[in-house]
Amino acid sequence: MKRIVVVEDDTTFRKLIVSEINKSDSYECIASFSxxxxxxxxxxxxFPDLFWLDISLPDGLSIDYIPKIKQLFPGSLCMICSMHDDDDKVFAALKAGADGYLLKNSTLEKMIEGIEELFQGGSPMSPFIARKVINSMKLEIPNSELLTQLTNREHEILSSLAQGFQYKEVADQLSVSLETIKKHVQNIYKKLHVQNRTEAIIKYNKL
Structure with a gap:
């Protein structure tokens, strides 16, 4: 069972997230903080497997502590779940080492799917956040050599992921199974020499 720590100052939202996590047979919230x-x-x-972090708390910013988290627990993941969608906070979180970034206006289903995607090696992002990542890379130097190795289907999948769609949604769009999408994603990561969704999207948008 995966162990999760929640850091969130909104009492109602924190209890809701903790409850949803504990409903799963795969996850357990071992501690929560305001x-x-x-x-x-x-x-x-x-010693958790995942830190679920709001950004702004009454006494500081959680993203200031992500480097310390990564130092103490190199194998642990950090998911940001915040109301902040401004460039400064988004890119500060990603640069600090956040593995995913969801907005609080996401559905509970999307949030739990985001946890699952993180543990599967992805980097879940709300569509609005994914678009920011895309736009930030538009002026970067193209890196088309690796992308030419992708099949048409892999391009389709990566394009959908870059738009913020989850694996399940992409599977429905393409009328294939979730397992097929996961296999394609792993092939994409290997061909692009990346470790997660964020890195893959960045390379894809350098084309």
Whole structure:
């Protein structure tokens, strides 16, 4: 069972997320915090597989502590779930080492799917956040050599992922199974020499 820590100052939302996590047979919320200081004090004792982080808390920003999290727990993942959609916060979180970024206006289903995608090696992002990543790379130097190795179907899948669609949605769009999409995604990662969805999208949009 995957262990998850939630850092969120909105009491109602925190309880909702913790409840949804604990409903799953695959996940368990082992601790939750409403303040950064309390979280940081307990951090060395937590040993979770995933940190679920709001950005702005009453006593600080969680993204300031992502490097420390990654240092203490190199194998742990960090998911941002925030109301912030401005460029500064989004890219500060990604640069700090966040593995995914969902907006709080996402459905609970999307949020739980995002957790699943993280553990499958992806980097879930709300469509609006994915678009920011795309736009930020438009002026970068093209890297088409690797992308030419992708099949037409792989281009289709990567294009949909770049638009913020989840694996299940892409499978429905293309009338194939979820497992087929996952296999294609793994092939895409190998061909592009990347480790996650964010890196794949960045290379795709350099074309």
């Amino acid at each position: 303040k950064i200081n309390d979280f940081v004090k307990e951090l060395p004792n937590l």
